[in-house]
Amino acid sequence: MINDTGIVVAFYILAATTVGCALMVAFVRELVQAVLFLALAFVGIAGIYIVLSADFVAVVQVLIYAGAVAVLMTFAVMLTPAADRKNSSTAFWAPAAVLAGLVLVIIVFVSYDTNWQIANRPQFGATAAALGEALLKPYVVPFEVASVLLMTAMVGAIVLTKEEEGEDA
């Protein structure tokens, strides 16, 4: 159970910040601002991970999401012309909102309806070494597959953005 006072307070503050930032992503007008709020939401989620006693995942979250993915997104946004840098919605925003609301309702219903078997375990403490063990022993095949996936993604990204030769400039 999470019952350290500071951590409880931190959880609710972080949760409120994260949800607020996520809402800003949905409703802010400029795309660049949306990306920046998304980065802030990623950092808030990293805080939630720390609350959930996953320090390694939290740091990786900041490194990958706030450090790399958000930067990549800003890069992609800057590659688009200024006129396209609007965070506007399509005509489908109303059905999308309804669908999202339905999904939320289902999730809430399931999470409150299920009888979770709560284990009363202490904080995990340092998880990096244990995660490393887990990745290289029971999960070694997915780990290798993930590396192949990253390789494929890298090659794919290069191929997609490569300037084809012979084409006119």
Next chain:
Amino acid sequence: MPIKSEPVEVNIGPQHPSTHGVFRMVARIDGERIVDVKMVVGYLHRSMEKLAEERTFTQNIPFTDRMDYLAAMTGNLGYCLSVEKLAGIEVPERAQYLRVIFSELQRIASHCMATGAFINDCGAWQTPVMYCFRDREKVLDLFEMTCGARLTTNYMRIGGVAFDIPDEFLPALDRLVNDDLPYRFEEYEQLLVGNEIIMMRARDVGVVTPEMAINASLTGPMLRSAGIAWDTRKADPYCVYDRMTFDIPVGYNGDAYDRMLIRIEEMKQSLRIIRQAVHQLPDGPHKTDVPLAIRPPAGEAYSRVESPKGELGFYVVSDGGPAPYRWHVRAPSLINLSVLKEMTVGQTIADAIVTLGSIDINVGELDR
């Protein structure tokens, strides 16, 4: 198909750390590449050529200080030469030697400044500027010793020079020329010539081809870097330059790096000239008697000197009155700048700044 991006118009100047004054360069930039450059000059226009028509020939000398304020001596000299040519005034030997000494000292001071500012444009954090200023200060000390002014010297006069050198001048000059500056120039060469970063930044940047140089009538280090051996001191010797032995450094590639090398080498050659001039310095008057309100006969004259920036020409027309009827300056800064567009289009912004720094313009002379 490359990504289509919108070119952005960026004003480099008139208020910019590396435009060397109030010069404005409107660059259209596509990403980091420059696609078009428009030069806007005239922010420092002080209407000197028109003002000069209201002043006597002698009163116009201070204007020449304030044109290229980094090379006031050569400005003075060029103007005085043109008036002397117009009025047919003989200049005493000693004055001629003094003129050579001071214009070569001025060349050292100006090239120091140009080299330092050029490396600063390459992005060094003020250090080379400080080193070059240190040596320029010593030259300016000599000016102060002789004529009381450091920057706007107003030293040359029609018919000679304003003051004879004081007694302590020659020992100080000897220390500077033989003991101090040669080692400083060695230091510059060690620091700058082999420096890989400077090579990467300045090699093949701002290239001037010989055709471009001749078409645009470039002069000075700009012309010599393009591989054309031309120097007014050799081509049309004035004062006593025909009695001096010195070499003209000429580059191969016409890039910014060559111009830097040429400037450093020219400073060394200036030291050579100064040593010879001091050795040959005769006694005698430093000035012929010329009336203050000199009235040259009606006519016109053009005389040119090799200023640190290039060929500085003065065209004077007299109608027999005390003031010039028309006065025109062939300012090397302006003419050397005219190829800026050809030099910078296709380069990055960083290269454009390096190119501009290597041209060594002076906005005071550019706009007059």
Next chain:
Amino acid sequence: MIMALLTIITDNWWDIRDLSNLSHEIEKLIGDANGPAWLIYVVSGLLGAIGIVSFIGGVAVINIWVERRVVGRMQSRLGPNRLGPFGLLQPVADAIKLMQKEVLMPGTASGLIFTAAPIMFTVPGILLMAVLPWGRNMTLASLDVGVLFLLAASSLAALAVFMAGYSSDNKYALFGSMRVIAMLVSYEIPIVISLLGVVLFAGTMDLQGIVLFQEKYWAFMILLQPLAFFIYFISVSAELNRTPADIAEAESEIVGGYHTEYSGMKFGLFYAAELINAVVVSAIISTLFLGGWWAYKLDEIVPGWMIYIGKIYGVYFLFVWTRGTLPRFRIDQLLAFAWKWMTPMAILNLILVAAEVLVWDESGWSAGVMIPAFVVINGTLAIATVYAFMRLLAPKFERFPTALRFYSNIDVPSLPATADGAARAGTQTV
């Protein structure tokens, strides 16, 4: 004499060799007074936070003076020397000046981001300070994933720079921020891979653990990982925006880069945060590569945190030195340097370290044999790769003749001048 002194102070709260003694004393006081458990956490946390924030504040103030004096000395001038003894009050005057200035904001700037950017730029530096070990028991937040935390937090600063540049609505600022993003994407990779070598050797990502590893085997990590140090130093100076890689705020090109539009104390924050970041990075380098608070037997007599500060300023001097001497690269050259040299070399280094650690683990040979062997092998590799870079991979300028021609006489053509444009022949002397 020294031994007598040591026996007097050891294990007492006035033992300044380890300030944790002091905080233990305070904890004991609270415990004796039956204070609640959370109070101990709050008090010790506050003590550490106050210590670190005051160190950072002091550093930001002092380093204005230090940097200007040191660079002044390199530039053969004096630097600030008027206010107070040796000009020591100059930073105070600077701060007062900056505070008095009006904080201007462009009318078209996006206000929230514009205001948040300098704050967000300052925070990561302070965050990083919290996890660094200052002595044997002196770590405010001992993180098991310390090195990862360093990487994660330092990558946030680039986002702040981007925010500043984008929100200013200024072309120069936008150029600066785009350059920062491009540089971050390139230089993050060699940084991560070079630090991976250190982590592999130490077998832990805990910063204190890395220092203890160096203490255990009596070898600074720079001896074991010279190439990683080299790569990390260069890459991180690129991330810090210091010359020769200060293209993000290249003064002679894009005025101030991302902070062109900032004034007053907002600019002051950027200025201070830059100094803070430089010191924090120096601290990281001294922790990872130079043994942190440990210095052979010296740390038994001299307080470890003093050794640490000494090392920090040693590395900081290196940063100031490079800043005072080198011109700036162009952005494409800088990126090419990262991709074509730093990243391959870092990967090579990583592979070598992995092989060495494997050999060490599997063979079971004693550290007394292995560590000197690794020092020799890795040192050779570092020298060889740097040499190879200088000889083989560096940009060549052979197609450009370097020397000048010298003419003692020139032919003056008769007018009108020929327009053929060919180089005029003259009498060439050399």
Next chain:
Amino acid sequence: MPDILLASVPLEHVLLLGGILFAIGLFVALSKRNAIGILMGVELMLNAVNVTLLAFSRYVVSPRPLDGQVFAVFVITVAAAEAAVALALAVSVYKHRETLNIDEIDLLRW
């Protein structure tokens, strides 16, 4: 001692947070006009899933509780790869169609 200091976070609240984030991500992904906006929604959804995974790993009875964190690491890996490919796609689409407005990218070919 006040009651709030003895409070604790129930699992349902963490799941609720994950659910809200997922719903917002879904809304963003479905409603945005810009391709990069859609990508942002997808990233938010992945993060919401991660929050849920970590919550289960922290709370729920399991022989190997850390498996949830291993999963989260995999999700982050896949998300990074996905972001790279998606952004490359966005750039590539923009090169050909000169727009990232998904209303106009409807030809199902280049």
